[in-house]
Amino acid sequence: MAVDFRFIVIGRGMMGAAAARHLSSMADGIALIGPREPEERKTHDGVFASHYDEARITRTFDANLAWGTFAARALDRYREIEAKSGISFYSEVGCLYVGPQKAEEDFFRDAVAVSRTLGSDIEAIAPAELGRRFPYFAVDPDFTGYFERRRAGHINPRALVRAQVSLAEQGGVSLIEETVTSVRDAGSHVEVTAGGKSYSAGRVLVAAGGFSNFHTLLPRPIDTRVMARTVVFYEMGEREMAIFGDMPSTIVLGDREEDHIYILPPVRYPDGKTYLKLGGDTERLSFQNLKDAGAWFRSDGSAAERDHLSRIAPQLMPELAGCPVTSGPCVANFTPTGYPYVGFAQSPRIGVLTGGNFVAAKSSDELGRLGAVLLAEGRLGDEDFGRELTPVFAAA
Incomplete structure (x- = not known):
């Protein structure tokens, strides 16, 4: 037929x-x-x-060759898509990875090796230099950094x-x-x-x-497992924009898994306000049907996770103290x-x-x-x- x-x-x-x-x-x-x-x-x-949403981290720095390759191939087409569509979505502000060198040495070693294979330019930043280069972060003195300046930053998914x-x-x-x-x-x-x-x-x-x-x-x-994720938004005023306005996308590998977080630089949202967004990867709530997933998306996420992230964020970025905080739902689909x-x-x-x-x-x-x-x-x-x-x- x-x-x-x-x-x-x-x-x-x-x-x-x-x-x-x-x-x-x-x-x-x-x-x-x-x-x-x-x-x-x-x-x-x-x-x-x-x-x-208005912001997602983009980078090639990854310990897995397949995922790094997928990202690099996509990143190399961003500007062409923007030019042909007339729609801007990519902000090349770089991506910073920070974490305790000893605890994460296998990940960092493999990610650097993958980056060489992909032709990515990754700068290693010693613990003593992190505070000078990125003064808005208060990381532990034994943390090291890896900074991808080009082919990295954030995209507007919408x-x-x-x-x-x-x-x-x-x-x-x-x-x-x-x-x-x-x-x-x-x-x-x-x-x-x-x-x-x-x-x-x-x-x-x-x-x-x-x-x-x-x-x-x-x-x-x-x-597949469809898992709940909560994101937290810190509303930025003029003072905060002067501090955080030029920061890169950042992924922090804490001493404990529950302290791992990702951070998006300040981005303007449809309500006209500018927010710094962050999230983690520790929630265990999963969904088996449309009703439960729909109810989650209609919520403001998990209050417990919001509180958890709101405790970590000011420790890492003290200048966030006093900023209005809201939260929202997301899901992650794991295989x-x-x-x-x-x-x-x-x-x-x-x-x-x-x-x-x-x-x-x-x-x-x-x-x-x-x-x-x-x-x-x-x-x-x-x-x-x-x-x-x-x-x-x-x-x-």
Whole structure:
């Protein structure tokens, strides 16, 4: 039978929008299906996405070659995407890693080796120099630093998605602003239900992030943990901007795992205020269904985690004391392999692209490209880490 589209990408988040853009240069007959960001988060009863934010850290410094490669490939295309779309989203302010040298020596050693492989310029900063170079931080005297000045900083995820969707549409992609509720392999094609309508395609890519298992999108659920994350926002005034305005994105590896945090420099948000944002990776709340995940996204995150981060932040950045503090929800989608999933489900016509593992925003354009290659060519090669990206599915 004739199909409506050759390829359908489900999910217009960071990976899905990127996949649609890349597919538009490979083939015709493409649709991108996914809802826009809800206008009222606290009354919305549908699906959400974690890119509803203004800042995500971007860097290549990573102890894992695959993740470093994904980030480097994406970073190298940022300026081209900005130029072609007319939408700015990348701030190259650099990224600083700090931590106790002895406790984290394996990570730092491996990350430096990966950086050399990728051609990244990483500057080692001795403990005695950290305070002079970055005076707004009060780190322990035995902490060392690694600073990536170029190909690092932060991106605006909302703006990046807008740029990807704009270029996809310019490339002929049909945008359908609906939520997909069903995907079915019909034998010779795939049937997709969204907004009460049915669409057909030769192949489909499910790029629904943490919501991939919450509707009937895959023949069998993927093996993934959708975990709660809380972010904290410090409102910046003129005094704080004079202190923190030129800081880089920063990742602090504390003496204890619960003290690890990431910090985004001051960024202006849609409410007209400027916030310094930080978060951690210690929460254990997970979600098994749409109802619970939706309730989390409608909340302000965990009060306990907000308090925890609010204790750490002023110790590390004393000048934050007295700033108004708010919090918000996010989710992280973890895979047992530690890698994203880019591969086919039990059907050779239904692919899956998900599993950000809390570090994929910076790599989303490259992961989207891999999803596009999967649909267009039917496989990923070793140069794209195809074997590492094989999806794992829940037991039947």
